[in-house]
Amino acid sequence: MQTVVNIPETDKQRIVIIGAGFAGLTLAKKLVDKGYQVVVFDRNNFHQFQPLLYQVAMSGLEPSSISFPLRKIFQKKKDIHIRMAEVIEVKVAEKYLTTNIGRCNFDKLVIATGATTNFYGNEQIAKNTFSLKSTGEAMYLRNQVLRDYETALITRDYEIRQKYLDTVVVGGGATGVELAGAIAELKHFILPKDYVELDNKEVDVYLVHSGERLLPGMSQKSGAAAEEFLLKMGVNVIKNTTVTDVTEDSVTLSDGRVITTKKVIWAAGIxxxxxxxxxxxxxxxxxxxxxxxxxxxxxxEDIYAIGDIASMSVPDYPEGHPQVAQTALQQAHNLASILISGKMKPFTYKDKGSMATIGRNRAVVDFKLGHFHGFFAWILWLVVHLMALIGTRNKIFVFLNWVWNYITYDQSLRLILRASKDGKWPS
Ligand SMILES: Cc1cc2nc3c(=O)[nH]c(=O)nc-3n(C[C@H](O)[C@H](O)[C@H](O)COP(=O)(O)OP(=O)(O)OC[C@H]3O[C@@H](n4cnc5c(N)ncnc54)[C@H](O)[C@@H]3O)c2cc1C
Structure with missing residues (x-):
């Protein structure tokens, strides 16, 4: 049997939370100093703000601007214990967890592990595509994008060069649409300045979507506006089409088309x-x-789930609430209130609307009362995302980054970072 994780045993009830995303972190903040001993497990020592991951991947923001160290959040709090660890198994009857650093007993357990990229069991696709669910993946993608441009620069053969220059994004939901827009901006505003020797016209961005319209989680008008914006930015939008195969340097579509590329970004489900x-x-x-x-x-008994990992079927949402930050936050608040007060209040979701941005000056917004898009939607998108970030420093840094980027059409974040002992790339 595993050794016990070093956490003091007290006479307080122990609530263990797995995951410090929007749901788990909000719950921990609410429960701390409320009579429980709170233990938080996360595989990272920081909270990551997923809605802005795509900007990290496209060198628009530093990873530290959208990540926040967990220990700093709880610096002055007692009775909260953070452990950076991978939770492996729940021993339900014995009421303990196994993790890669030992086991930990619980009185109550909250699962807030979120979701990961869905490759629908296709190992070939998983192996040959990039995904964007964590800061680590965003940094990996950023390095790859920049390395590919470096390689393209020294590649004389036209056909081979295309593999490094073209990008295919799969999935026309919010993540895919935002990514495709950001890559198109990189092409239009950054490449001509950083890589003057490359012919910008050789760079192609594709967005492949299985459905009839983009942004299926939003209104028809938002989907149509997003498509129009992307087309204006030169993105090749391919709808009603699926990916049938991905190799190291090509992607095959259900209509038989083969696109030569080394960069396929998979945003087609979680x-x-x-x-x-x-x-x-x-x-x-x-x-x-x-x-x-x-x-x-x-x-x-005594096991709860909130956020992306939970599905609560109610008449308005028979297949569960949308897997978005608002759901995670609202569920965390409701569960905290139940655990603190003991009053059994059923969860009701308040839909505050949804939004997506497609490059500078362009966004789409759906509210209960209607839809709007364009510049004011973009400003609203900026404000909402800025306010949602954790930490004043992060808010200020992201704001300054955006202002600088808006004025100069440029960022100075395009570092290819080598995380190895000797600073060299693995051969
Ligand atoms: C690229 C992207 C863009 C998005 N854009 C938007 C947007 O614009 N608006 C919006 O509302 N929503 C957006 N979302 C969705 C939103 O981020 C999620 O709905 C939200 O993060 C869910 O919160 P959560 O706490 O349930 O899970 P998460 O935030 O995913 O947190 C889960 C946590 O659990 C940890 N974890 C998982 N398994 C284990 C384990 N076994 N052991 C230890 N730790 C574990 C993870 O490290 C993570 O910290 C986006 C998501 C992505 C990926």
Whole structure:
């Protein structure tokens, strides 16, 4: 049996939270100093703001601007213990977890593990594509994008050069649309300045989407406006088409087309981060744990799930609430209130609207009362995302970055960083 993780045993009830994303972190902040001993496990020692990952990947923001160290958030708090670890299994009957640093018992357990990229079981696609669910992946993509431009510069053969210059984004949801827009901006504003020797016209950006319209989670008008914006930016939007194969340097589409590229970014779906030991839990679509209106895992005692990993079926959302930050935050607040007060208040979701941005000056916004797009939608997108970031420093840095970028059409963040002992690339 594993050794016990070094956490003091007290007479307080121990609540263990797995995951310090929007849901887990918000819950921990609410529960701390409220009579429980709170233990938070996350594989990272920081919280990551996923909505802006694409800007890190495209060298628009530094990773530290959208990540926040967990220990700093709780610096002056007692009775909270943060452990950077991978949770492996839940021992339901014995009420403890196994992790890569030891085991940890719990009185109550909250699963807030979020979701990861869904490759639909296709190992070939998983191996040969890039995904964007974490700061690490965003940095990896950023390095690759910049290295590919360096390689293109020294590649004389036209055909081979295309592999390094072209990018295919798969998935026309918010992540895919925002990414495609950001890559198009890189092409138009950065490449002509940084890589004057490259012919900008050789750079192609594709967005491949299986559905009839982009942004399926938003209104028809938003989907249409996003498509129009992308087309204006020179993105090749390919709809009603799926990817059938991806190799190291090409992608094959369901219409038979083959695009030569080394960069396929997979943004075509997510799947819940399940945990071993919960095989008897009811799994809903997208590998989400079925919970009751009080966030309790159906069929379990003292185990809860919130955020992207949870699925609560209610008349307005029979397939569960949207997997967005607002759901995670609101569920965390409701569960905190139940755990602190003991009052069983069923969860109700307040839809505050949704938005996506497509490059500078362009965004689409859906509110309950209607839709709008263009410059004011973009300003609103900026304000909402700025306010949602954790930490005053991050807010200021991101704001200054955006202002600088807006004025100069440029950023100075295009470093290819080598994270190795001797500072060299692995051969
Ligand atoms: C690129 C991108 C763009 C997005 N844009 C938007 C947007 O514009 N607006 C919006 O509302 N939503 C957006 N979302 C969705 C939003 O980020 C998620 O809905 C939200 O993060 C869900 O919060 P969560 O706490 O459930 O999960 P997460 O934020 O994913 O947090 C889960 C945490 O659990 C940790 N974890 C997982 N498994 C383990 C384990 N076994 N052991 C230890 N730790 C573990 C992870 O490290 C992570 O910190 C976007 C998502 C992505 C990926």
């Amino acid at each position: 799947t819940g981060n399940k945990l071993a030991g919960l095989e008897h839990a009811i799994l809903e679509r997208g590998n989400r744990y079925k919970v009751d209106p009080y966030h309790k895992l159906v069929g379990f």
